[in-house]
Amino acid sequence: MKIIETKNLVKRFNGVYAIDRLSIGIEKGQITGIVGPNGSGKTTLINLLSGVLKIDSGEIVVDGTEKITRILPHQVFFYGITRTFQNVRLFEQMTVLDNILVVITERNIFSSLFEKHIEYHHKIAEEVLQKVGLWKKKNQLAANLSYGQRKLLEIARALAMKAEVYLFDEPFAGLFPEMRKIVSVIVQELKQKNKTVILIEHDIGLIRELCDYIFVMNEGRLLAEGKPESVLERKEIIEAYFGN
Amino acid sequence: MEYLIHLAILFVIYATLGVSLNLVVGYTGLLSVTHAAFYGIGAYTTAIFLTKSGVGFFSSLVSGIVIVVVISFLVGVVLSKFKGDYYALVTFGFNAIIFAVFLNWQNLTNGSLGVPGISRPELFGINFANNFNFLILALIFFVLVYFASRFIVNSSFGRVLKAIREDETAIAVFGYKTLSFKLVVFIISAAMAAVAGSLFASYITFIDPSSFQLTESMFILAIIILGGLGNLRGSILGALFLILLPEILRFVGFSSDIDAQMRQVVYGIILILLMLYRPQGLIGEYKL
Amino acid sequence: MGILPQLILNSIIAGAIYTLVALSFNLIYSTTKFFNLAHGVMAAIGGYAVFYFSKTLGLDIHIAIVLGVILTGFVGFGVDKFIYLQLRKRKASNMVLLVASLGVMTALQAIIAILFSSRFKTLSGNIDTQKIFTILGGVITQTQLVILLSAVLIMAGFVIFLYKTQFGKTVRAISDDEEVARIIGINTNKIIGYIFFIGSAVTGFTGILIGFDVGIEPTMGLSLLLKGVIASIVGGVGNIYGGVLGAFLLGFVENFGIWKISGEWKDAIAFALLIVFLIFRPRGIMNK
Numbered sequence: 001m002k003i004i005e006t007k008n009l010v011k012r013f014n015g016v017y018a019i020d021r022l023s024i025g026i027e028k029g030q031i032t033g034i035v036g037p038n039g040s041g042k043t044t045l046i047n048l049l050s051g052v053l054k055i056d057s058g059e060i061v062v063d064g065t066e067k068i069t070r071i072l073p074h075q076v077f078f079y080g081i082t083r084t085f086q087n088v089r090l091f092e093q094m095t096v097l098d099n100i101l102v103v104i105t106e107r108n109i110f111s112s113l114f115e116k117h118i119e120y121h122h123k124i125a126e127e128v129l130q131k132v133g134l135w136k137k138k139n140q141l142a143a144n145l146s147y148g149q150r151k152l153l154e155i156a157r158a159l160a161m162k163a164e165v166y167l168f169d170e171p172f173a174g175l176f177p178e179m180r181k182i183v184s185v186i187v188q189e190l191k192q193k194n195k196t197v198i199l200i201e202h203d204i205g206l207i208r209e210l211c212d213y214i215f216v217m218n219e220g221r222l223l224a225e226g227k228p229e230s231v232l233e234r235k236e237i238i239e240a241y242f243g244n
Numbered sequence: 245m246e247y248l249i250h251l252a253i254l255f256v257i258y259a260t261l262g263v264s265l266n267l268v269v270g271y272t273g274l275l276s277v278t279h280a281a282f283y284g285i286g287a288y289t290t291a292i293f294l295t296k297s298g299v300g301f302f303s304s305l306v307s308g309i310v311i312v313v314v315i316s317f318l319v320g321v322v323l324s325k326f327k328g329d330y331y332a333l334v335t336f337g338f339n340a341i342i343f344a345v346f347l348n349w350q351n352l353t354n355g356s357l358g359v360p361g362i363s364r365p366e367l368f369g370i371n372f373a374n375n376f377n378f379l380i381l382a383l384i385f386f387v388l389v390y391f392a393s394r395f396i397v398n399s400s401f402g403r404v405l406k407a408i409r410e411d412e413t414a415i416a417v418f419g420y421k422t423l424s425f426k427l428v429v430f431i432i433s434a435a436m437a438a439v440a441g442s443l444f445a446s447y448i449t450f451i452d453p454s455s456f457q458l459t460e461s462m463f464i465l466a467i468i469i470l471g472g473l474g475n476l477r478g479s480i481l482g483a484l485f486l487i488l489l490p491e492i493l494r495f496v497g498f499s500s501d502i503d504a505q506m507r508q509v510v511y512g513i514i515l516i517l518l519m520l521y522r523p524q525g526l527i528g529e530y531k532l
Numbered sequence: 533m534g535i536l537p538q539l540i541l542n543s544i545i546a547g548a549i550y551t552l553v554a555l556s557f558n559l560i561y562s563t564t565k566f567f568n569l570a571h572g573v574m575a576a577i578g579g580y581a582v583f584y585f586s587k588t589l590g591l592d593i594h595i596a597i598v599l600g601v602i603l604t605g606f607v608g609f610g611v612d613k614f615i616y617l618q619l620r621k622r623k624a625s626n627m628v629l630l631v632a633s634l635g636v637m638t639a640l641q642a643i644i645a646i647l648f649s650s651r652f653k654t655l656s657g658n659i660d661t662q663k664i665f666t667i668l669g670g671v672i673t674q675t676q677l678v679i680l681l682s683a684v685l686i687m688a689g690f691v692i693f694l695y696k697t698q699f700g701k702t703v704r705a706i707s708d709d710e711e712v713a714r715i716i717g718i719n720t721n722k723i724i725g726y727i728f729f730i731g732s733a734v735t736g737f738t739g740i741l742i743g744f745d746v747g748i749e750p751t752m753g754l755s756l757l758l759k760g761v762i763a764s765i766v767g768g769v770g771n772i773y774g775g776v777l778g779a780f781l782l783g784f785v786e787n788f789g790i791w792k793i794s795g796e797w798k799d800a801i802a803f804a805l806l807i808v809f810l811i812f813r814p815r816g817i818m819n820k
Contacts, residue, residue: 016355021257051416051417052413055447072416073413073416073417074416074420074421075419076417076419077417077418077419078386078419082418083417085414089413089414090296090414091407091410091411091415092410092413093406093409093474093529093531094403094406094410095409098403099401101400102400102403102404102406102407102415102418103418103419104406105400105403106400107419107420107421109401109424109425109428111397112400112404113395113396113400115399115400157418161418170290183444220387241399275627275630318745322807322811324812325810325811325814328626328627329567329626329627329630330814332567333567333765334807335807336758336803337803338803340758340799340800340802340803341799341800341803343799344796344797344799344800345800347796348793348794348796354584371585391570434671452544460755462634465631465634466634475620484585493740498682502646505642505643505645505646506642506652507642508639508641508642508645508647509638509643510636511638511639511642512634512635512636512637512639512641512642513639513640515631515632515634515635516603516615516632516635516639517634518631518635519619519624519628519629519631519632520615520618520619520622523624531625532625532628532631
């Protein structure tokens with residue numbers, strides 16, 4: 001079953017097509033890789049799926065029924081979608097713990113003033129922070145973490161959301177091997193729980209290892225799709241990806 | 245002694261203004277320079293009700309709050325479209341517009357001549373014409389505002405405000421309707437300023453538009469930047485310092501002619517030095 | 533005919549003054565990207581410098597004007613070098629720079645008041661000696677003609693300077709992207725220093741003209757600056773022609789707005805125009 005589909009999706013910046021009539025379908029419960037050279041539109045796609053950018057034309061279909069042509073950032077949460085950012089975006093001048101708590105507490109204003117589930121929220125926060133090894137640093141400011149820790153915190157924040165679809169924008173970039181291990185375990189665990197993961201990644205080895213299916217993009221268009229082992233063998237893909 | 249009580253009352257009023265503005269500037273990261281407008285609306289409502297109708301202080305206070313809630317809602321809706329320095333500029337604009345209303349709505353506000361003869365409250369047999377009693381009254385209101393603010397910033401709601409300050413798009417992606425959060429805190433803060441305005445009007449017993457100009461908003465902003473953004477106690481400290489500053493200067497021995505100007509020089513220099521060497525203020529938790 | 537010709541003339545004169553402020557503000561804003569609140573004070577500095585040179589020292593008025601303009605340029609240059617540049621080096625946010633400029637404005641304004649008192653002063657020796665011209669039933673003074681002429685000349689100067697000189701090219705490169713400009717070897721801090729000199733000198737000159745026309749007071753800068761800012765935003769930030777267009781639009785709207793109501797609504801009208809534009813056409817008339 002397709003959990004997310006795009007139909008003739010278009011996004012332009014100053015007349016230049018960043019996403020050009022893109023139609024893809026993401027299978028539920030799988031790890032889907034989006035690959036392509038820099039500037040091929042991968043991050044733009046993620047930004048459209050998460051409501052950060054406005055769709056110029058075309059539509060996104062969620063769960064095969066919900067057709068979305070206009071989506072505001074705060075609404076994506078209700079479709080069960082969450083994400084990380086390519087350039088880590090944390091709440092810098094807040095503690096590590098607050099960075100997690102803030103995304104899982106009440107969304108209604110009145111209830112958020114009189115929060116009733118403080119203990120439950122702390123339990124979730126502890127669970128995800130333990131998973132990425134940051135529980136001991138829970139009272140530090142996010143701004144004071146190292147680059148790798150910041151990336152892990154962002155992933156933990158997404159995990160805490162307990163979403164259906166996780167959009168990870170280069171989660172492995174710049175991480176040390178042991179941290180990469182943590183992230184790849186998290187991604188595989190999500191799959192085991194029948195969650196959907198969309199992964200933007202440059203490392204071909206990781207893609208082969210993790211992804212069930214990949215889409216190759218170039219200049220905003222779909223170049224190829226299929227299982228990584230077959231797609232990544234094709235000569236024109238390798239050329240587009242690595243140049244000549 | 246009488247003079248000390250006078251200073252203490254002013255301090256309490258400015259601390260109320262500072263704490264409430266900190267909710268918007270320090271916690272939510274919105275550089276609002278229009279607090280004096282809401283302070284003024286609170287003051288004028290109280291003044292007009294007390295001098296032109298028979299209602300008591302508390303009814304006039306509540307009316308002031310209601311009017312400010314309505315106006316700050318409208319202002320907040322317009323402001324929700326802006327960020328950064330444009331936000332600040334539009335708040336300048338609202339302060340200028342409200343000031344013009346005070347100045348020009350002659351029938352109601354008596355224009356630049358101001359409203360004289362505002363009465364002090366009398367309650368449960370206690371006469372607040374006595375300054376010491378009035379100080380207690382002002383303190384009670386301040387404590388209410390302070391604890392309400394503390395409750396807000398320590399709640400989940402307050403945590404979302406901080407996240408809006410840090411990265412509005414990011415927190416929106418996690419399902420928070422940031423516009424409503426910003427609007428609600430803006431209204432709460434404005435309503436608290438109205439309380440301070442009511443107290444001020446009935447304490448001074450005479451008000452005119454000059455107390456509610458843009459420069460007054462800047463003064464309140466200076467209080468919270470000095471004390472520290474994102475820290476409620478910082479606002480109290482800032483108010484204390486800036487209220488005592490003229491006294492310190494007088495003590496150092498500046499003549500009274502240039503006293504007011506000297507104060508401005510010092511407070512300008514303080515702002516510059518803070519931005520250069522300590523942008524988080526004395527005990528602040530947030531750097532602009 | 534009645535009052536109409538005079539209203540039109542007044543609007544044009546106001547437009548000319550706003551043009552000067554808008555152009556100089558725009559120049560600084562487009563390169564530094566922060567909202568320099570202290571820019572308006574430069575008008576007061578120019579005005580008071582001429583007052584000092586001509587009335588206190590008794591220098592020839594033309595020499596006094598030249599000295600006044602140069603002095604204002606150096607004040608602007610100095611403020612940038614000793615405060616804003618230091619903040620830029622610390623990678624301070626635009627909000628920090630805005631607050632620092634608030635400090636600069638407050639301090640400079642008060643220093644002028646201490647030196648010259650805050651009373652209103654005029655630069656023209658004797659009002660009666662001014663030549664008065666009548667155009668289509670409206671009256672215009674010699675000073676006002678000079679204002680118009682200066683506005684046209686300075687605008688032409690800006691166009692030539694920005695689009696025909698090597699220096700202008702550099703300035704535009706910094707406006708587009710300071711980071712890139714620095715990478716291709718432009719000493720951006722030095723250029724920004726010059727820009728502060730030029731921008732402040734132009735505003736100082738504007739202040740001098742206003743001094744001859746109506747008069748000067750230490751606090752004249754803020755309202756003047758805000759008009760300039762409104763004009764440049766309404767016209768389109770970073771666009772010379774937009775700034776001019778916005779300035780004249782503002783002049784007309786303000787003067788026609790107070791046709792039937794009190795003159796003290798002027799500021800409110802100006803801000804209302806700004807807010808309407810920001811909501812419906814946030815990038816101004818000229819920018820898409």
